[in-house]
Amino acid sequence: MEWLIMERWSPYVVGFGIGLLSWVTFLLSDKAIGCSTAFSRTSGMIERLFRGARTEAKPYYKKFAPSVDWEWMLVVGVFIGAFLSAELSGQFQGQWVPTKWAETFGNTPFTRWIVALIGGTIMGIGARWAGGCTSGHGISGTLQLAVSSWLAVICFFIGGVATAMLMYNVLS
Amino acid sequence: MLKTLHERQGMQLLFGLLMGIVFGFLLQKGGATQYDIIIGQLLLTDFTVVKIMLSAVVVGKIGVHLFRGLGMAQLHPKSGSIGSTVIGGLIFGVGFGILGYCPGTMVGAVGQGSLDALFGGIVGMLIGAGIFSEMYPKLERNILNKGYFGELTWPQLLKKNHWAVIIPVAIGIAALLFVIDRFAS
Numbered sequence: 001m002e003w004l005i006m007e008r009w010s011p012y013v014v015g016f017g018i019g020l021l022s023w024v025t026f027l028l029s030d031k032a033i034g035c036s037t038a039f040s041r042t043s044g045m046i047e048r049l050f051r052g053a054r055t056e057a058k059p060y061y062k063k064f065a066p067s068v069d070w071e072w073m074l075v076v077g078v079f080i081g082a083f084l085s086a087e088l089s090g091q092f093q094g095q096w097v098p099t100k101w102a103e104t105f106g107n108t109p110f111t112r113w114i115v116a117l118i119g120g121t122i123m124g125i126g127a128r129w130a131g132g133c134t135s136g137h138g139i140s141g142t143l144q145l146a147v148s149s150w151l152a153v154i155c156f157f158i159g160g161v162a163t164a165m166l167m168y169n170v171l172s
Numbered sequence: 173m174l175k176t177l178h179e180r181q182g183m184q185l186l187f188g189l190l191m192g193i194v195f196g197f198l199l200q201k202g203g204a205t206q207y208d209i210i211i212g213q214l215l216l217t218d219f220t221v222v223k224i225m226l227s228a229v230v231v232g233k234i235g236v237h238l239f240r241g242l243g244m245a246q247l248h249p250k251s252g253s254i255g256s257t258v259i260g261g262l263i264f265g266v267g268f269g270i271l272g273y274c275p276g277t278m279v280g281a282v283g284q285g286s287l288d289a290l291f292g293g294i295v296g297m298l299i300g301a302g303i304f305s306e307m308y309p310k311l312e313r314n315i316l317n318k319g320y321f322g323e324l325t326w327p328q329l330l331k332k333n334h335w336a337v338i339i340p341v342a343i344g345i346a347a348l349l350f351v352i353d354r355f356a357s
Binding site for chain 1: 178186194196208227228230247252257259262265274280289297300301325326
């Protein structure tokens with residue numbers, strides 16, 4: 001069981017594993033792997049705590065009800081699975097500022113937090129706007145040969161590469 | 173038999189959790205839950221993320237289409253439009269670049285202890301999803317359906333058998349991975 005405590009597996013082994021996992025999700029659950037709808041549902045659940053029934057009347061939440069479903073549980077599982085993997089390899093560690101960020105922008109947690117918050121907000125709007133994220137479009141949609149997903153993933157990377165290059169090569 | 177399994181809701185929630193655990197475990201083992209690796213991909217200095225995604229797509233599409241041919245699985249392609257897919261995709265990309273995690277890898281990053289992913293990424297993404305739900309009625313009327321093309325797949329668009337698309341794309345991806353491995357890392 002040595003491989004369970006390894007820090008890193010080959011990206012091809014991991015990709016192969018995710019590919020096999022997608023067979024299982026289609027066969028046993030009739031579902032494709034995806035992560036971003038769960039955030040809409042959670043956001044709706046939080047909004048409902050403050051606004052009650054008015055939240056459920058919003059057109060968007062009529063489409064994506066603020067409730068726990070298969071994908072929501074999948075996202076909880078991702079957290080647990082990553083924790084298990086990191087814990088087994090001794091990599092679990094509380095960290096505010098990633099190494100590469102610290103090398104370029106310094107190791108102040110506040111700066112990293114604010115930027116991550118802004119990035120997360122924009123990404124949240126974009127994921128729902130495009131109807132999926134790097135899992136739902138990037139892996140599940142492309143493997144189904146969906147035109148929308150190939151187009152989406154190309155746009156994800158155009159936007160992502162341009163933004164990262166701007167931050168690291170121009171602004172820094 | 174599979175159909176009755178799909179309808180068992182409690183069981184499906186458990187399946188979702190178990191499949192998520194496998195997914196998160198794989199992402200962490202691959203390094204895809206680390207900011208340094210993801211931002212390295214966007215700066216085109218580390219191709220781990222693309223290698224994971226493309227190999228998953230090749231393996232996934234062969235199996236899923238085989239099972240579909242055997243009547244054991246159904247496809248669920250997402251519908252798309254220029255207004256939603258392209259504009260939304262570019263907005264997503266900007267956020268992805270600023271944050272340095274995508275939604276799934278961000279949750280995995282929290283599992284390995286990344287606090288920026290928890291207090292920045294997750295909180296931000298929930299705010300963003302909330303903002304979108306406010307904007308949705310207006311966006312739907314004015315932008316999201318512009319250039320609508322629906323649940324179109326490449327085989328439908330090209331009027332070809334799906335294997336006539338799957339096999340060349342798989343070969344193309346394999347060639348691309350070979351080139352990346354040879355020259356970019």
